[in-house]
Amino acid sequence: MQVSTIATELVLHFFSFMNLKTLIAAQGVCQEWRRLVPLADIHPDRRRLLHLFHNVVSDERFLLYEKLQISFVDRQAYIDQLLQQYPKVPDTFKLWILEWPSRIVIQGLSPFDSLQEAKYDSFNRRNGVNWIALNPPQILTLVYSPGADKGGFEVIPALLAFRSQSLTAWIIFDDRPELSGRVYTSYDYVDFVDTELADTTELGALHPDWIAYISFLWKKQAESWHPNGVDRGYRPPKPINTSRITYFGFRRLRDLPTPRWTRRHEPRSQEYMRPDWQRPFDLIRVLQIIPGSGD
Numbered sequence: 001m002q003v004s005t006i007a008t009e010l011v012l013h014f015f016s017f018m019n020l021k022t023l024i025a026a027q028g029v030c031q032e033w034r035r036l037v038p039l040a041d042i043h044p045d046r047r048r049l050l051h052l053f054h055n056v057v058s059d060e061r062f063l064l065y066e067k068l069q070i071s072f073v074d075r076q077a078y079i080d081q082l083l084q085q086y087p088k089v090p091d092t093f094k095l096w097i098l099e100w101p102s103r104i105v106i107q108g109l110s111p112f113d114s115l116q117e118a119k120y121d122s123f124n125r126r127n128g129v130n131w132i133a134l135n136p137p138q139i140l141t142l143v144y145s146p147g148a149d150k151g152g153f154e155v156i157p158a159l160l161a162f163r164s165q166s167l168t169a170w171i172i173f174d175d176r177p178e179l180s181g182r183v184y185t186s187y188d189y190v191d192f193v194d195t196e197l198a199d200t201t202e203l204g205a206l207h208p209d210w211i212a213y214i215s216f217l218w219k220k221q222a223e224s225w226h227p228n229g230v231d232r233g234y235r236p237p238k239p240i241n242t243s244r245i246t247y248f249g250f251r252r253l254r255d256l257p258t259p260r261w262t263r264r265h266e267p268r269s270q271e272y273m274r275p276d277w278q279r280p281f282d283l284i285r286v287l288q289i290i291p292g293s294g295d
């Protein structure tokens with residue numbers, strides 16, 4: 001065995017232990033390492049993030065990136081906060097929180113941006129509230145119906161990712177395999193999964209996991225966004241005062257629409273979440289999973 005072969009084996013071995021940031025740095029070291037990184041035995045989810053990272057930074061419109069106000073976030077503390085509220089954080093979301101570069105922001109989704117209501121669209125931001133920036137994060141409660149034939153309703157834990165006038169995006173924390181880590185997006189006032197829509201749009205869809213969702217958003221943004229296209233004119237984002245956040249608030253984007261997961265047993269939460277189709281449907285948040293959909 002030649003020395004260079006041993007060296008290559010060794011380098012590939014090291015790559016398999018590296019986190020995303022180090023892999024990105026390693027690829028910048030030399031042509032040889034750049035060529036070798038894809039050959040290493042890297043965790044599949046980390047590999048997906050690496051692929052997405054290269055897609056974003058190789059797009060020439062990356063230069064149009066608006067510099068968001070990046071604040072310091074203790075990544076591990078963020079995950080620990082979630083673990084105090086539910087025993088498992090979905091793998092792909094956890095990996096993204098721990099390793100994704102803070103300055104690469106896809107459609108405004110970032111734990112490092114300050115919590116504010118954005119009032120306009122740019123290449124890497126869309127108007128609405130990036131609720132992932134709420135720190136400490138709060139797991140909320142969704143009402144879940146496993147399907148018409150099975151009947152019944154139950155409550156499940158989910159993290160609100162984003163809210164705009166027309167869209168709400170949730171990361172489902174429930175540990176069952178058919179739910180865990182799925183990203184559920186809905187029209188603000190129509191919270192059921194419509195399989196017809198799921199193929200073609202972001203709305204009413206159940207995405208397999210967080211990386212699939214942000215990759216989908218990136219693809220959609222890269223396909224549709226033109227510098228001279230949508231121009232709503234700059235309006236400064238409005239900061240959200242976290243000590244004034246209201247739960248159960250479904251009308252304003254700066255309110256959290258459902259109760260905290262840790263308070264799901266309280267009478268007010270119970271009343272709020274009791275599905276009753278006679279009530280105005282914006283009062284309930286029902287995630288109805290139609291069996292066999294969303295794969």
Ligand SMILES: *[C@@H]1O[C@H](CO)[C@@H](O)[C@H](O)[C@H]1NC(C)=O
Binds near residue numbers: 241242243244
């Ligand atoms: C945020 O809200 C709290 C409680 O209403 C208030 O005391 C505080 O001054 C507010 N902070 C800012 C920056 O407006």
